[in-house]
Amino acid sequence: MSQLVGHRVLVTGGSRGIGRAIALACAGAGAAVAFNWSRDEDGSEAEETLAVLRATGATVHGVQADVSDAEAVSRLFGSVREALGGAPDILVNNAAVTRDGLLMMLPETGWRRVLDVDLTGAYLCSRSALRGMIAGRWGRIVNVVSPAAFFGKEGASAYAAAKGGLVALTKSLAREVARYRITVNAVSPGFVDTRLIRELAEAERSELERQIPLGRFADPDEIAAAVLFLVSPAASYLTGTTLHVDGGLTML
């Protein structure tokens, strides 16, 4: 697999879970790969991820940065350019937080934090990445969204609103930059077997599994495979769309 040789990838929120799987898939395909993480407590996972990525032989770079902070994003892109030898031509907006709670009782700080990271973070990273992509007349942006964007989700209105916004951003930006051979797509992972799912009670897990036509949770690698496809030459004629990698949950 060498379809991404010569490309530079930035995966936001790449220290664990789906982001780590995406970073690893891109490194395995020959790309130079950078990722960021935000919280101090994720530093040790980030170190592990760096080690796993390095083992592929790829050029790799990890840096702590909060994507909702414009100055931090500017520093992030500066350090990525330096470490990878140029601006990223592939951006995966994966960083996200959620804040559970019914909307009527959701504090404004919680609402704003979710919108700031999940939606504004993608805006800030995309606008930084686009300059290099337009100069090179080639680019790939993939936004990681959620079935909540399409179905809504009780107790997660901020998250659903941010992800719904990210779907609309995907389509609008796809139209704006198509002329420069930059494609912008989304991947909507269903229930993925990450820490969040593993912490659920057994009864809850099986109830969730019953809702999925394929009858099981996704492996993070199955999400990464869809992202890898979208950034690969094989997906050159796709833009503005969402791949629902969710075992048949959505079927739009």
Place this chain on the structure above:
Amino acid sequence: MDRDALAAEVKQLLVTGLRLDRPPSDIPDDSPIFGDGLGLDSIDALELVVLVEDRFRVSIPDEEVGKRAFASVRALVDFIAEERQP
């Protein structure tokens, strides 16, 4: 670099970078860059931002600065002359 040389360089960049079908010397200094002037649209502006930033080491971070910088060829030359990093 004097102003005339800078203006010539800007016009050359407009012609080659944006593939305009006219010689640089045919572009008047007061020509608006977008709309009726050179016939460019707002999506062309994205490429012009990148070209001008790279070539002249200036920063055009948002629409407000962009509108000022791209008001006309003369405005762009003035903007570059003022904002250019050493």
